[in-house]
Amino acid sequence: HINLLFTRSFMIMLLSFIAIQLNLCFSNIPSSLTTINVNGHFSFTNNEFAAKDYGNQYQFLPLAVLHPKSVSDIAKTVRHVWELGPSSELTVAARGHGHSIQGQAQAHHGVVINMESLKSPKMHFHLGDGLPFVDVSGGELWINILHESLKYGLTPKSWTDYLHLSVGGTLSNAGISGQAFRHGPQISNVHQLEVVTGKGEVVTCSEQQNADLFSGVLGGLGQYGIITRAKISLEPASQMVKWIRVVYSDFSTFTRDQEHLISSENTFDYIEGLVLVNRTGVLNNWRSSFNPKYDEQASRFRSEGRTLFCLELAKYFNPDNIVETNEEIESLLSELKYIPSTLFMTQVTYVEFLDRVHTAEIKLQEKGLWDVPHPWLNLLVPRSKIHKFADEVFGNILVDTSNGPVLVYPVNKSKWSNMTSAVLPEEDIFYLVAFLSQANPLSTGKDGLEHILSLNKRILDFCEEAQLGVKQYLAHYATQDEWRAHFGQRWETFQRRKMAYDPLAILAPGHRIFQKGV
Numbered sequence: 001h002i003n004l005l006f007t008r009s010f011m012i013m014l015l016s017f018i019a020i021q022l023n024l025c026f027s028n029i030p031s032s033l034t035t036i037n038v039n040g041h042f043s044f045t046n047n048e049f050a051a052k053d054y055g056n057q058y059q060f061l062p063l064a065v066l067h068p069k070s071v072s073d074i075a076k077t078v079r080h081v082w083e084l085g086p087s088s089e090l091t092v093a094a095r096g097h098g099h100s101i102q103g104q105a106q107a108h109h110g111v112v113i114n115m116e117s118l119k120s121p122k123m124h125f126h127l128g129d130g131l132p133f134v135d136v137s138g139g140e141l142w143i144n145i146l147h148e149s150l151k152y153g154l155t156p157k158s159w160t161d162y163l164h165l166s167v168g169g170t171l172s173n174a175g176i177s178g179q180a181f182r183h184g185p186q187i188s189n190v191h192q193l194e195v196v197t198g199k200g201e202v203v204t205c206s207e208q209q210n211a212d213l214f215s216g217v218l219g220g221l222g223q224y225g226i227i228t229r230a231k232i233s234l235e236p237a238s239q240m241v242k243w244i245r246v247v248y249s250d251f252s253t254f255t256r257d258q259e260h261l262i263s264s265e266n267t268f269d270y271i272e273g274l275v276l277v278n279r280t281g282v283l284n285n286w287r288s289s290f291n292p293k294y295d296e297q298a299s300r301f302r303s304e305g306r307t308l309f310c311l312e313l314a315k316y317f318n319p320d321n322i323v324e325t326n327e328e329i330e331s332l333l334s335e336l337k338y339i340p341s342t343l344f345m346t347q348v349t350y351v352e353f354l355d356r357v358h359t360a361e362i363k364l365q366e367k368g369l370w371d372v373p374h375p376w377l378n379l380l381v382p383r384s385k386i387h388k389f390a391d392e393v394f395g396n397i398l399v400d401t402s403n404g405p406v407l408v409y410p411v412n413k414s415k416w417s418n419m420t421s422a423v424l425p426e427e428d429i430f431y432l433v434a435f436l437s438q439a440n441p442l443s444t445g446k447d448g449l450e451h452i453l454s455l456n457k458r459i460l461d462f463c464e465e466a467q468l469g470v471k472q473y474l475a476h477y478a479t480q481d482e483w484r485a486h487f488g489q490r491w492e493t494f495q496r497r498k499m500a501y502d503p504l505a506i507l508a509p510g511h512r513i514f515q516k517g518v
């Protein structure tokens with residue numbers, strides 16, 4: 001009995017000792033961070049925003065948030081963590097606009113760098129000899145780049161569907177939208193980067209200079225460095241956009257037309273597609289955003305519970321060439337086999353078109369529907385397997401309803417560099433299939449998080465079993481083995497670069513690819 005009492009007291013003492021040490025360890029870290037001489041500042045309280053993202057499923061509170069004013073603030077902080085060595089568990093995550101889905105920009109008990117407060121370099125346009133480009137901070141939002149570029153009559157070439165995202169955030173993934181078939185993703189439209197590596201070094205890189213780091217960082221999930229600055233390619237901007245939607249009831253005809261359009265020289269400027277799962281009267285819902293002259297047409301069309309496929313197209317133009325633009329559109333549409341009564345066309349400004357999701361965001365914000373869980377699933381499906389994929393997924397798995405938009409559109413792999421870290425399917429053409437679900441946080445039914453996650457899992461399991469060669473985009477895995485399988489043959493390069501640029505695995509811990517100290 002005495003022995004038992006002794007052991008128990010000993011255990012209590014030991015645990016208290018460990019707790020005190022841990023406490024000391026954590027309380028020392030903030031004080032060690034305060035010794036770094038930064039132009040910006042660290043915050044150690046009220047950091048809840050850095051434990052949130054658009055996905056609304058993961059919440060990891062950091063120990064501190066750095067609000068940098070200069071690149072050297074970031075470099076000094078990373079160098080400090082590097083110098084603490086492998087025994088410290090401190091990690092660093094750059095946070096762009098926090099629109100990740102699964103905690104990718106979070107750092108549990110680590111340091112989050114609030115990239116939006118980095119305002120240098122001031123956006124600078126290079127218009128002289130050669131092709132125009134803009135020099136921007138890695139924390140800059142694409143919407144701001146759009147507005148500033150238009151003052152010079154210029155625009156970036158490749159976009160995401162939503163522009164309130166940061167340069168560093170999208171370049172760490174790829175940045176894919178309806179322009180990618182022609183210009184490639186955003187990572188194909190960058191001339192140069194400035195990066196703070198996991199050792200706290202500031203390195204300028206491009207295809208000509210430190211090319212290995214440049215390629216690695218593009219699509220590199222923030223694993224090799226923090227992008228502090230980027231030179232982004234520009235082209236002359238148009239003022240207006242003809243925005244068109246046509247509907248198909250047959251998936252093969254829909255994809256045949258999409259592939260025809262992305263393979264032609266003379267084509268639209270933007271090509272995407274949507275799956276409309278079993279929604280009656282869907283066309284009526286579009287009336288608000290489309291020309292009222294289509295009202296009657298819309299009211300005549302009935303989807304009758306069928307799954308339909310909507311091709312979404314845009315043609316950019318300036319008012320002085322409206323006649324030629326209309327002729328061109330007519331000619332392009334005449335080659336397509338959509339249901340004739342489902343042609344919807346409207347005309348908006350270039351900014352209205354590119355910033356279209358923000359308009360939807362404002363409406364959802366008003367209804368409290370923007371900050372709900374978003375269990376998104378994004379897949380890259382090889383062209384030869386898209387029909388098998390669609391038969392099962394749209395024919396069997398997603399039959400009742402979708403819990404948000406489902407995008408399906410092809411892109412040309414030739415527009416992607418095969419040197420970057422982005423992981424792609426093997427074929428020359430592949431489809432982006434995006435299940436952009438939103439969950440009702442109060443529901444345990446078909447619109448609840450659990451149900452949507454189980455549908456996502458069914459889709460992934462099917463892709464695996466049928467060996468479709470599908471790759472996840474904006475992927476998230478729990479184990480390194482799964483990441484290894486995701487990268488396939490590219491894993492060795494990915495790992496080699498990690499050892500070269502962030503050997504202590506300090507950066508971007510939210511992806512759970514490498515673990516510090518392991």
Ligand code: FAD
Nearest residue numbers: 096097098099100138160161162166168169175176222227
């Ligand atoms: P964050 O969520 O802040 O960060 C994402 C990752 O990048 C993290 O790992 C973070 O550590 C890292 N990171 C952030 N900044 C830097 C930096 N400066 N240097 C290095 N690493 C950094 N994607 C598309 O491709 N096409 C789309 O059409 C598209 N539409 C979207 C629409 C919405 C409404 C949302 C919410 C997302 C969409 N996305 C799309 C996904 C989006 O591109 C990614 O989630 C992107 O990472 C978000 O950018 P962010 O600035 O919010 O990044």
